[in-house]
Amino acid sequence: MCGIVGYVGRPGAPGAAAEGGPAVVLEGLRRLEYRGYDSAGIAVVTGDGVAVRKRAGKLANLVELLDADPLPDTGTAIGHTRWATHGGPTDANAHPHVDAAGRVAVIHNGIVENFAALRAELTEAGVEFTSETDTEVVAHLLGAQYRLTPDLTEAMRAVCARLEGAFTLLAVHADAPGTIVGARRNSPLVVGLGEGANYLGSDVAAFIAHTREALELGQDQVVTITPDEVRVVGFDGTPAQGRRFHVDWDASAAEKGGFPSFMAKEIHDQPQAIADTLLGRTDAAGRLQLDEMKITEAELRSIDKIVVIACGTAAYAGQVAKYAIEHWCRIPVEVELAHEFRYRDPVVSERTLVVAISQSGETMDTIMAVRHAREQGAKVLAICNTNGSTIPRESDAALYTHAGPEIAVASTKAFLAQITACYLLGLYLAQLRGNKFADEVAEVLAQLHEVPGQVRQVLDGLEQVREIARSMADTRSVLFLGRHVGYPVAMEGALKLKELAYIHAEGFAAGELKHGPIALVEPGQPVFVVVPSPRGRDSLHAKVVSNIQEVRARGARTLVIAEQGDTDVEPYADVVIRVPRTSTLLSPLLAVVPLQVFACELATAKGLDVDQPRNLAKSVTVE
Ligand code: F6R
Numbered sequence: 001m002c003g004i005v006g007y008v009g010r011p012g013a014p015g016a017a018a019e020g021g022p023a024v025v026l027e028g029l030r031r032l033e034y035r036g037y038d039s040a041g042i043a044v045v046t047g048d049g050v051a052v053r054k055r056a057g058k059l060a061n062l063v064e065l066l067d068a069d070p071l072p073d074t075g076t077a078i079g080h081t082r083w084a085t086h087g088g089p090t091d092a093n094a095h096p097h098v099d100a101a102g103r104v105a106v107i108h109n110g111i112v113e114n115f116a117a118l119r120a121e122l123t124e125a126g127v128e129f130t131s132e133t134d135t136e137v138v139a140h141l142l143g144a145q146y147r148l149t150p151d152l153t154e155a156m157r158a159v160c161a162r163l164e165g166a167f168t169l170l171a172v173h174a175d176a177p178g179t180i181v182g183a184r185r186n187s188p189l190v191v192g193l194g195e196g197a198n199y200l201g202s203d204v205a206a207f208i209a210h211t212r213e214a215l216e217l218g219q220d221q222v223v224t225i226t227p228d229e230v231r232v233v234g235f236d237g238t239p240a241q242g243r244r245f246h247v248d249w250d251a252s253a254a255e256k257g258g259f260p261s262f263m264a265k266e267i268h269d270q271p272q273a274i275a276d277t278l279l280g281r282t283d284a285a286g287r288l289q290l291d292e293m294k295i296t297e298a299e300l301r302s303i304d305k306i307v308v309i310a311c312g313t314a315a316y317a318g319q320v321a322k323y324a325i326e327h328w329c330r331i332p333v334e335v336e337l338a339h340e341f342r343y344r345d346p347v348v349s350e351r352t353l354v355v356a357i358s359q360s361g362e363t364m365d366t367i368m369a370v371r372h373a374r375e376q377g378a379k380v381l382a383i384c385n386t387n388g389s390t391i392p393r394e395s396d397a398a399l400y401t402h403a404g405p406e407i408a409v410a411s412t413k414a415f416l417a418q419i420t421a422c423y424l425l426g427l428y429l430a431q432l433r434g435n436k437f438a439d440e441v442a443e444v445l446a447q448l449h450e451v452p453g454q455v456r457q458v459l460d461g462l463e464q465v466r467e468i469a470r471s472m473a474d475t476r477s478v479l480f481l482g483r484h485v486g487y488p489v490a491m492e493g494a495l496k497l498k499e500l501a502y503i504h505a506e507g508f509a510a511g512e513l514k515h516g517p518i519a520l521v522e523p524g525q526p527v528f529v530v531v532p533s534p535r536g537r538d539s540l541h542a543k544v545v546s547n548i549q550e551v552r553a554r555g556a557r558t559l560v561i562a563e564q565g566d567t568d569v570e571p572y573a574d575v576v577i578r579v580p581r582t583s584t585l586l587s588p589l590l591a592v593v594p595l596q597v598f599a600c601e602l603a604t605a606k607g608l609d610v611d612q613p614r615n616l617a618k619s620v621t622v623e
Contacts, residue, residue, distance in 0.1 A: 002617075005028035005201050005206045006025070009075045010075065012196075016196045025079035029042075029059055031208070031209075034612065035617055037082075038084050038089035040058075040059045041055065042071060043172060050105040050172060050174050052098060078172055093132055093133050095108060095135055099139045100127060104143045106139040106142060109621060112134040142155055145159050165185075187362070188389060190217065191214060193214065193215060196228060198226070198230055199225075200225060208251045209251040213247075215243070215245075221242075261611050267413070267596050270455050273403035274416055279402065287431060292398040305333075306332070307354050308321055308333060309356050313495060314357040314411070320489075325425070328426045328430040342369040348376045352379075353379055357382075359385045361392055362621050363391070364622055380396050385403050399424065407618075409499075415492065423448060447586055454579075459597075472602055475526060477503065479508065480505065483510045490507035493599070497598070502608070510547040525555065528595065529548050529551075529558060533566070536584035541566075558572060563587075564579070
């Protein structure tokens, strides 16, 4: 949820940034602001203590403060951009937090679950708190521990032993200039490796402008960085090694590239995201292969059920997967919200394949569900966009989506890449289990390879959708209908509109309409309808055309997404939005694009920030 950056550099070293610590950290925070944006702050180690600047509101407020009251240009700095959990978004609750002596500064992502007990204990001992956060407890504990064991790594280990919950912590101490100590439990932290400079970040975007070499940390580890050294130990003191990796995208991928927003750019990145996700998936014999498959072919042949676990948009990708995988592989597929799966008593066994879909790989609800599934003996395959993140690391196999960094809080290109990866998985299983002949798999793959070009066509023809969106800035409610794979598309269209434009929106299975939701339809009510191909199963298309008539008869304004050449919808549609022809199962990759553009344009017309919608954070690292 929160974004964390740390930098230590030896001035003049080849890999050190020319700017001082505060500027490097501020730049990192700009790239991480999507993770949380209700307050921000930076701390540096000075000759005689730690200096902190922090401000409620977006990063721009902190920049204003730093302009008025700059921090000393030291080579050791930590910074934080917050998504509030304990305590509202105020200056006092913003991170970093310092101990009473002002010697230690701490930033934190996550929740210290036993903070109330620790706070009571510290209050009893005479500590006065200046904020309502759980983080301040850690600052006081660390300050006190350091007085007993004047070694920041050891002090951090001792404090972590007292904390319950999920956390990433970074700390600096006035007595240890040139050193930052980090710790992680169930919350992300990666190390950026430079020459004469090292970095810490919630994700690689924090330091991508300076280095593409990174180190992934394991669970329950403490890392100590200086300009020339990175040391990792477990919470129990055992020396550990991180896994080194190279980041395969650069700083320009995390820029807007001439678009007015990251959201607009990411919508336009979609053809590339699909193409890159499809890249290099076949071996010399044309057989599909996946990335990190530690599940044997025999195990995959023996699975009798698939359960997809995910949240939000990723769960809608899972719903599309259900239609495709059941159809191609004849394996039952359940799709469940990760937080619901975790806290009931799901029936899974060694013969269940659990597929965890997550853009960030750090969604706590999904992490907990992955762990639960593995404890029950299931094999877990992660579909993930973030190399080195927790979900693929804790899974038995990983299939990476290559969508590149997704900065806008609302997911777009990661969604299309997730659906693409799900198709690959379905085809892989069909090939392996003999449900499909090689030429049948090749035919679907060939169709999939055409999709990037088709998405480009959709994007090139959306002026009509933009105009409609701009004319609907005052709309209070929009409904979305779909059947079969069009149903998750309808729900995703509604979610995008809620998130970006703060408009009440609902996605329904079109067949469900007459069982209740049709009561919502009154004259003028806008209703988007996602229509399946008329070339697919005839009854499906005809049923949706009937649904359009039903809402139109009650006065709805119908906005219909239909395949090119589908004339059946024309008599009942107020507006027809055309998408190219593809098979029904692949059609979500095209049909959802106008809905993303509609939500983005309407929110923009309302003057809203489409990249950072209110109350949301990119990566939900608390349960
Ligand atoms: C919606 C959106 C969220 C995420 C969900 C899961 O636009 O972005 O619903 O899809 O929070 O996040 P990941 O995929 O990172 O696990």
